Amino acid sequence: xxxxxxxxxxxxxxxxxxxxxxxxxxxxxxxxxxxxxxxxxxxxxxxxxxxxxxxxxxxxxxxxxxxxxxxxxxxxxxxxxxxxxxxxxxxxxxxxxxxxxxxxxxxxxxxxxxxxxxxxxxxxxxxxxxxxxxxxxxxxxxxxxxxxxxxxxxxxxxxxxxxxxxxxxxxxxxxxxxxxxxxxxxxxxxxxxxxxxxxxxxxxxxxxxxxxxxxxxxxxxxxxxxxxxxxxxxxxxxxxxxxxxxxxxxxxxxxxxxxxxxxxxxxxxxxxxxxxxxxxxxxxxxxxxxxxxxxxxxxxxxxxxxxxxxxxxxxxxxxxxxxxxxxxxxxxxxxxx
Amino acid sequence: xxxxxxxxxxxxxxxxxxxxxxxxxxxxxxxxxxxxxxxxxxxxxxxxxxxxxxxxxxxxxxxxxxxxxxxxxxxxxxxxxxxxxxxxxxxxxxxxxxxxxxxxxxxxxxxxxxxxxxxxxxxxxxxxxxxxxxxxxxxxxxxxxxxxxxxxxxxxxxxxxxxxxxxxxxxxxxxxxxxxxxxxxxxxxxxxxxxxxxxxxxxxxxxxxxxxxxxxxxxxxxxxxxxxxxxxxxxxxxxxxxxxxxxxxxxxxxxxxxxxxxxxxxxxxxxxxxxxxxxxxxxxxxxxxxxxxxxxxxxxxxxxxxxxxxxxxxxxxxxxxxxxxxxxxxxxxxxxxxxxxxxxxxxxxxxxxxxxxxxxxxxxxxxxxxxxxxxxxxxxxxxxx
Numbered sequence: 001x002x003x004x005x006x007x008x009x010x011x012x013x014x015x016x017x018x019x020x021x022x023x024x025x026x027x028x029x030x031x032x033x034x035x036x037x038x039x040x041x042x043x044x045x046x047x048x049x050x051x052x053x054x055x056x057x058x059x060x061x062x063x064x065x066x067x068x069x070x071x072x073x074x075x076x077x078x079x080x081x082x083x084x085x086x087x088x089x090x091x092x093x094x095x096x097x098x099x100x101x102x103x104x105x106x107x108x109x110x111x112x113x114x115x116x117x118x119x120x121x122x123x124x125x126x127x128x129x130x131x132x133x134x135x136x137x138x139x140x141x142x143x144x145x146x147x148x149x150x151x152x153x154x155x156x157x158x159x160x161x162x163x164x165x166x167x168x169x170x171x172x173x174x175x176x177x178x179x180x181x182x183x184x185x186x187x188x189x190x191x192x193x194x195x196x197x198x199x200x201x202x203x204x205x206x207x208x209x210x211x212x213x214x215x216x217x218x219x220x221x222x223x224x225x226x227x228x229x230x231x232x233x234x235x236x237x238x239x240x241x242x243x244x245x246x247x248x249x250x251x252x253x254x255x256x257x258x259x260x261x262x263x264x265x266x267x268x269x270x271x272x273x274x275x276x277x278x279x280x281x282x283x284x285x286x287x288x289x290x291x292x293x294x295x296x297x298x299x300x301x302x303x304x305x306x307x308x309x310x311x312x313x314x315x316x317x318x319x320x321x322x323x324x325x326x327x328x329x330x331x332x333x334x335x336x337x
Numbered sequence: 338x339x340x341x342x343x344x345x346x347x348x349x350x351x352x353x354x355x356x357x358x359x360x361x362x363x364x365x366x367x368x369x370x371x372x373x374x375x376x377x378x379x380x381x382x383x384x385x386x387x388x389x390x391x392x393x394x395x396x397x398x399x400x401x402x403x404x405x406x407x408x409x410x411x412x413x414x415x416x417x418x419x420x421x422x423x424x425x426x427x428x429x430x431x432x433x434x435x436x437x438x439x440x441x442x443x444x445x446x447x448x449x450x451x452x453x454x455x456x457x458x459x460x461x462x463x464x465x466x467x468x469x470x471x472x473x474x475x476x477x478x479x480x481x482x483x484x485x486x487x488x489x490x491x492x493x494x495x496x497x498x499x500x501x502x503x504x505x506x507x508x509x510x511x512x513x514x515x516x517x518x519x520x521x522x523x524x525x526x527x528x529x530x531x532x533x534x535x536x537x538x539x540x541x542x543x544x545x546x547x548x549x550x551x552x553x554x555x556x557x558x559x560x561x562x563x564x565x566x567x568x569x570x571x572x573x574x575x576x577x578x579x580x581x582x583x584x585x586x587x588x589x590x591x592x593x594x595x596x597x598x599x600x601x602x603x604x605x606x607x608x609x610x611x612x613x614x615x616x617x618x619x620x621x622x623x624x625x626x627x628x629x630x631x632x633x634x635x636x637x638x639x640x641x642x643x644x645x646x647x648x649x650x651x652x653x654x655x656x657x658x659x660x661x662x663x664x665x666x667x668x669x670x671x672x673x674x675x676x677x678x679x680x681x682x683x684x685x686x687x688x689x690x691x692x693x694x695x696x697x698x699x700x701x702x703x704x705x706x707x708x709x710x711x712x713x714x715x716x717x718x719x720x721x722x
């Protein structure tokens with residue numbers, strides 16, 4: 001881990017420089033196009049790729065901090081997922097595609113042999129390519145597909161990063177990715193870490209605001225009602241930091257089959273509680289487009305349901321426990337943790 | 338670089354603790370008689386002198402106490418492993434619990450050599466059980482306002498006043514008491530000291546208070562000019578407040594703040610498997626499991642900090658607040674699940690244990706520092722106070 005410290009600091013400095021002003025989205029206009037180019041030029045996209053392919057060969061346990069950092073700075077772009085995908089399928093990527101923002105999209109159940117549908121695709125607005133996976137059928141081979149070939153629908157809500165994507169020509173379904181890999185768990189784990197970064201950021205912004213804002217003649221941070229709420233937020237966010245770190249640490253070769261979902265479920269729960277408190281403390285100013293808070297809370301709202309909601313993962317984990325593989329919690333610990 | 342406001346660095350249990358866990362499991366398999374679900378649900382409220390003795394014989398008490406004082410000289414992860422396994426099985430560990438958790442570490446940290454040699458071996462062999470004398474009728478959350486006083490006299494101190502909510506005072510041998518030794522209640526954190534009181538001394542009157550389930554664990558304890566020899570003072574005179582804060586870090590950070598409802602969860606899992614699985618059971622099972630795994634990781638991270646000599650006061654407060662919320666949620670949500678699905682017959686034993694859990698669960702966020710006090714501490718950690 002210590003070897004990566006300098007790398008992490010470099011990554012962090014780069015990301016902080018992308019939003020020269022914290023209120024500027026990393027996808028807006030001129031700032032947006034140069035931001036991605038700076039990331040490409042930095043070489044960080046290949047951080048998980050093999051060292052002999054020019055990457056840094058980082059594994060999941062090393063990556064938690066990098067994914068957290070991307071969530072704290074660039075919630076609009078699929079940086080964490082792009083780093084994961086570049087590491088996994090570097091050989092599939094051409095000189096063109098390896099420098100583009102890539103996300104993961106879930107094949108919808110109403111797809112058939114002529115139509116491939118993905119509903120509410122994560123980073124639908126900012127990604128150029130998608131690895132399409134089937135969340136329910138692990139035997140369906142993932143495909144790498146360009147967004148440009150798909151019909152796009154923006155949910156009539158431009159402020160959501162989700163897009164409905166439909167590829168209607170079977171020939172455009174693209175190349176199969178012959179890699180047996182727990183894609184959904186990986187996407188959930190990366191998203192949980194990215195969410196943790198955004199959560200750390202909204203706590204920072206909210207603490208700062210509570211000390212600046214005065215009402216009834218004193219800083220609102222001095223009111224006990226506000227203090228108790230901010231403590232709850234800090235507790236939730238501590239839980240998110242702890243579980244994502246733990247899940248990544250226990251993911252050696254591949255994402256941990258149970259802990260990745262646990263991390264996503266717990267972080268999604270933390271997000272819902274925390275973003276409500278963050279907005280409550282801010283009042284109306286937090287809702288405005290030009291104030292930074294919403295960059296992170298909007299992303300958190302999208303991510304809460306991306307790659308399996310809280311209850312999706314809880315149901316899976318619960319089924320495992322109730323399935324009888326382990327007799328009780330004590331056995332669960334000794335078998336799985 | 339963006340840093341989190343709290344630091345819960347992930348530290349899994351070292352692999353070396355596995356053999357120890359198996360030792361505990363083997364020992365517990367030989368334990369008789371079979372506990373009922375209510376007995377299990379009482380867990381560290383259950384007082385069983387013989388069981389504590391048997392544990393001590395196996396070296397499962399005083400794990401972190403140095404060998405020269407009768408302990409095992411092991412690390413905090415070993416202690417975590419043993420108490421986790423005891424709690425997961427709902428064993429009646431209340432007799433030695435306080436002594437093992439906080440009195441021994443306190444004496445080890447602040448006691449004289451004489452005190453260490455006298456008390457620690459007795460704690461490790463389960464021959465000395467301790468209770469905590471902190472709360473008073475007018476000093477609950479505002480602990481610094483205690484009025485019970487020890488006055489210096491020739492050869493020792495004279496103790497007068499009253500403590501309340503003293504768990505198991507009627508069954509214990511010693512109390513570690515926080516009292517005023519100088520100044521007045523208005524002096525707050527100054528002038529407080531800690532003493533070890535032998536509860537068999539004359540001048541002590543212990544009266545029981547029954548709780549809402551009908552159990553007797555709480556007591557009122559009255560002190561009327563009780564003579565305390567000089568060697569009963571723990572640490573420095575007047576340094577009681579700092580010592581108590583350090584003691585409370587031990588009291589708040591352990592797995593007993595996560596696992597108070599764990600045996601109910603296990604019993605409900607068993608029930609759900611044995612009967613037709615309801616459609617809402619998996620989500621609920623997963624929700625509880627998600628919380629448990631997260632809190633266990635957080636609790637282990639706190640153990641690691643204590644091992645490294647830190648005093649993770651804020652982190653302990655966070656684990657306790659989140660942990661007790663889960664402990665309170667479990668019995669209510671399980672009962673809710675069972676009552677939502679009347680098509681399956683629930684055993685009387687599980688129903689009674691759940692009823693007990695629901696009735697007693699408000700105490701989980703009161704004992705050891707209330708939710709609101711903990712959140713105030715966290716707010717201070719966030720720089721808001």
